[in-house]
Amino acid sequence: MAKLQKSIDKRNALIKATIELVNNNGFHATPMSKIAKMANVSPATIYLYFENKxxxxxxxxxxxxxxxxxxxxxxxxxxxxxxxxxxxxxxxxxxxxxxxxxxxxxxxxxxxxxxxxxxxxxxxxxxxxxxxxxxxxxxxxxxxxxxxxxxxxxxxxxxxxxxxxxxxxxxxxxxxxxxxxxxxxxxxxxxxxx
Amino acid sequence: MAKLQKSIDKRNALIKATIELVNNNGFHATPMSKIAKMANVSPATIYLYFENKxxxxxxxxxxxxxxxxxxxxxxxxxxxxxxxxxxxxxxxxxxxxxxxxxxxxxxxxxxxxxxxxxxxxxxxxxxxxxxxxxxxxxxxxxxxxxxxxxxxxxxxxxxxxxxxxxxxxxxxxxxxxxxxxxxxxxxxxxxxxx
DNA sequence: AAAAAAAGAATGAACATTCATTTTTACATA
DNA sequence: TATGTAAAAATGAATGTTCATTCTTTTTTT
Incomplete structure (x- = not known):
């Protein structure tokens, strides 16, 4: 798997997790830590792909x-x-x-x-x-x-x-x-x- | 002003403040402290009228x-x-x-x-x-x-x-x-x- | 072996809620 | 009407938690 491809997978997983968690709990009740967990990623990693929440x-x-x-x-x-x-x-x-x-x-x-x-x-x-x-x-x-x-x-x-x-x-x-x-x-x- | 009346006024002020703040910032970005401030009330007072947020x-x-x-x-x-x-x-x-x-x-x-x-x-x-x-x-x-x-x-x-x-x-x-x-x-x- | 990517733990701020006091109210007594 | 006082209402400060974000170290890639 090429480097870029791998990154895109992770990014997509983060976006997918965000959608699912925000749908079920609302923005106010979805911590970054949960998004990270659902995307199988460390919380710190989110900040490699996005500036902030x-x-x-x-x-x-x-x-x-x-x-x-x-x-x-x-x-x-x-x-x-x-x-x-x-x-x-x-x-x-x-x-x-x-x-x-x-x-x-x-x-x-x-x-x-x-x-x-x-x-x-x-x-x-x-x-x-x-x-x-x-x-x-x-x-x-x-x-x-x-x-x-x-x-x-x-x-x-x-x-x-x-x-x-x-x-x-x-x-x-x-x-x-x-x-x-x-x-x-x-x-x-x-x-x-x- | 009768005792009951006064209470109702405060309750109404809290509800009004909640509406306005949630409209403008969303639920996730309206702290109880702001609601209290807008209703001219101490944060602790909210809990005399409502169980929690x-x-x-x-x-x-x-x-x-x-x-x-x-x-x-x-x-x-x-x-x-x-x-x-x-x-x-x-x-x-x-x-x-x-x-x-x-x-x-x-x-x-x-x-x-x-x-x-x-x-x-x-x-x-x-x-x-x-x-x-x-x-x-x-x-x-x-x-x-x-x-x-x-x-x-x-x-x-x-x-x-x-x-x-x-x-x-x-x-x-x-x-x-x-x-x-x-x-x-x-x-x-x-x-x-x- | 250098650079990039990722991780987990640490940090500090924000916040919901509670606590210990103070203020106000209701009302009984004089 | 004035005064005392117990209960109710309200308060500001404290508490403990949660969480976004950052830091330092480790792992992976090239």
Missing amino acids: QDLVNKTYVEVKAEYTKYAFENFDPNMPVEAGFELIWKRIADFKLKECDNALFLAQCDNTPMIDEYSRQEGIKHLQPLLDLWQRGRKEGIIKPLSDYLLYAYAINPLSFLMMTEKRGAFKLDQTHLDEAYQSAWSSIKVCS | QDLVNKTYVEVKAEYTKYAFENFDPNMPVEAGFELIWKRIADFKLKECDNALFLAQCDNTPMIDEYSRQEGIKHLQPLLDLWQRGRKEGIIKPLSDYLLYAYAINPLSFLMMTEKRGAFKLDQTHLDEAYQSAWSSIKVCS
Whole structure:
């Protein structure tokens, strides 16, 4: 195993441990020592990869966010028709939230908390541009309601976070039927009624 | 001032300080000493009113949640027509999130975090029943889509939390026009299309 | 064998909680 | 009304722990 490779493995283990522990206990209740233990590393080693605890959590956030958007736009082509493009992206996002549950939960916690600093938050947002562009086109073509991006996001995308959270708490199971229904609700809330 | 009254004032000051500090710094970064200082009280005094820090934040959550639902259902009458009832409740909730911004933000942070223990979370949910009953009736009357309460909540109510959060971050201003649009999106997403 | 990476133990600060006193309140008595 | 006093409320300082971070030494790599 090459030197660089080994380092990356350790770094990844640290990020993974951070996600899992913060998800279960919250930022305030996850000591560096526990993160180190879960990553099979000495506490001191963390500081070879990250400046401090805040830096660790910021970097974790930005990386997970990048992974999320990469996944979301994987098969998307900006020339697709608006409705098809939206459906594709929406379903990829839903997929991510179901399959990469830990990652998605971590993002949700960061997004609703002053845990992350503002700079990292901005970094995270940047990757969302293709969806905003699609909406822009949709509005121009009269397919999407002429609403601000924030409103569209609130109704079309954000509910998925709530549903994932609820599922995680065990209150209900988000199966394929629910997902189809959720998609219909999402699309209903932003499409121009014909 | 009667003895009891004075105590209540102090308790309220503690709860208020908790909300403000947790909103701005997160649970992990608000020491009891700061809460005490902001409430003009000695740290030791907190322990006359609450068992410990966890108890303080749990009780704060349950009380704010009760205030929220009381506000939401203030003028609601279970005999109203479904659409009118929903509109009334929705607008009260929106109102609360705009006017009692600190309270609403605190709830959002608690709801997306392992900060609160499960028992208190359950306590908080109980108060929502009138809305669930209304939806039940709406489904029976064929006015509301036959979806699980969780899905309806995700699309009809939860987006308001996201919008409030976004406004708090300064990214955009949630004015009356936006609110009307948001209401239309909420209703579109859960009503049966005619 | 020099350099890099990693480790475990040590350090010092921050913090939740408790303790020993002081202050305030409630109220009985004159 | 004024005064004494026991109980309650409140306090600031102390305690002991937890934890982020650093230091010194050991191990691994080249």
